[in-house]
Amino acid sequence: RKKLPLVNKKVLVTAGPTYEAIDPVRFIGNHSSGKMGFALADELASQGADVILVAGPTAQKSEYKSIKRIDVTSAAEMLDACLENFDSANACIMCAAVADYTPAHVAQQKIKKTEDHFNIELKKTTDILKTLGQQKRDDQVLVGFALETNNEEQHAIDKLKKKNLDLIVLNSLNDSGAGFKSDTNKVTLIDRQLNKTTFELKSKAEVANDICLAVVDLLNK
């Protein structure tokens, strides 16, 4: 029998949205379903990997009991969970839709509706993927996602370079059937040599398999 390609490989995956607290009952979030990240975690586990899945708030469930899931809520919590697991990881695939901004101050009590106009001051969150890119060793493989609406490939290549990635998965919002809540996705993979592979629209499970094969190749280089 053929040995599974990712046995003894630890892979860190992020998935889902993050929720940024405004007060004890409200948050800023986004529409990420977590489907792509959970599909990736399942595919990696099926190939024999030790998967650490850092998940924001999501209703998704994993197929494999071997997946070690760490539930987080905010971008700051997701960063901490990733930093704790990065050194020992052979590969990291950052699939989460992390909030770019978070409230500068979290109200300790529920905010009352007294003002007609109400401003929330926001501050930038830490870019988790970029932070890991800065710490990356030569033996580690780092994969990011880019969800773009215009100049898709150029923006994806810029991100690949700026964040020191080995591979970027571009999904365009211009493709119907691709994106957040859908069960299908259409992606283009771009590596450091700027080799481009564009795939057909297919299920997120099949897209996960394509990404997984690319990661196996990069780990073997």
Ligand code: C5P
């Ligand atoms: O720069 P942009 O947010 O478009 O980059 C998307 C990629 O970066 C995704 O892989 C996403 O998971 C990751 N990211 C992150 N931490 C952030 C923002 C994005 O890991 N704060």
